[in-house]
Amino acid sequence: MLRSILVFLWIAIISIIFYPFAFLTSILPWTKRNVPHILARIWAKTIVWASGVKVKVIGLENIDPNKTYVFAANHQSQYDIFTLMGFLPIQFKWMAKQSLFYIPFVGWGIKACGHIPVKRESPKEAYKALLKAIKKIKEGYSIVIFPEGTRSETGRINEFKGGGMLLALRTGVPIVPLTIVGTRQILPKGGKRIRKGKVAIIIDKPIVVSDYTDRDKQLLAERVREIVVKNYQKYKAEIDA
Numbered sequence: 001m002l003r004s005i006l007v008f009l010w011i012a013i014i015s016i017i018f019y020p021f022a023f024l025t026s027i028l029p030w031t032k033r034n035v036p037h038i039l040a041r042i043w044a045k046t047i048v049w050a051s052g053v054k055v056k057v058i059g060l061e062n063i064d065p066n067k068t069y070v071f072a073a074n075h076q077s078q079y080d081i082f083t084l085m086g087f088l089p090i091q092f093k094w095m096a097k098q099s100l101f102y103i104p105f106v107g108w109g110i111k112a113c114g115h116i117p118v119k120r121e122s123p124k125e126a127y128k129a130l131l132k133a134i135k136k137i138k139e140g141y142s143i144v145i146f147p148e149g150t151r152s153e154t155g156r157i158n159e160f161k162g163g164g165m166l167l168a169l170r171t172g173v174p175i176v177p178l179t180i181v182g183t184r185q186i187l188p189k190g191g192k193r194i195r196k197g198k199v200a201i202i203i204d205k206p207i208v209v210s211d212y213t214d215r216d217k218q219l220l221a222e223r224v225r226e227i228v229v230k231n232y233q234k235y236k237a238e239i240d241a
Contacts, residue, residue: 019109053186072160074146076184079194092143094115130163147164174207179202181200199239
């Protein structure tokens with residue numbers, strides 16, 4: 001328990017230190033595209049290091065860091081934030097629930113880095129967030145979405161909703177199934193302790209969406225989920241060992 005308290009204290013300290021730099025570099029025209037993301041990666045990696053967590057990335061050969069994608073990931077834990085931010089080696093923005101952005105310094109820093117809050121209970125506001133994400137894609141950023149909509153309480157990967165698939169369908173960029181394994185054991189939903197452990201990020205091959213239309217969004221979501229579930233089951237035993 002003492003170690004967890006120290007980790008949460010470190011998250012608070014490092015977030016307070018990094019937030020002013022993230023905010024400043026996000027408003028300066030010559031730094032706002034790349035520097036906030038670099039700072040966020042350093043911030044996240046220091047938190048993962050302080051937590052005693054080891055991260056393994058599998059499937060890097062499946063993506064080109066110079067191309068734009070929509071990454072669709074399962075959502076196991078709030079710790080997914082630190083894992084993906086620190087170790088997904090591509091310039092991206094993510095869509096996440098609005099309440100996350102209200103967390104002092106942590107949420108403020110995420111917002112300063114250009115990530116997109118989603119007010120899920122309001123269809124109108126959710127659609128505005130979708131339009132913001134489409135704009136980011138057209139500017140050359142990849143987007144990370146969590147199609148389950150919320151963290152899994154049991155570890156089971158829940159149904160993927162089709163709404164997020166519209167990002168790929170309306171911009172024509174490929175969608176990449178992204179599987180996160182191990183974060184639930186480190187910080188489960190509702191948990192108060194951060195445990196040591198191992199995490200795997202599995203990047204599958206991009207799915208070209210040119211054969212799909214908006215009406216096929218749920219079909220596409222189900223296809224992506226099947227791949228994520230397959231990879232989760234394949235690597236879970238290795239992480240748990």
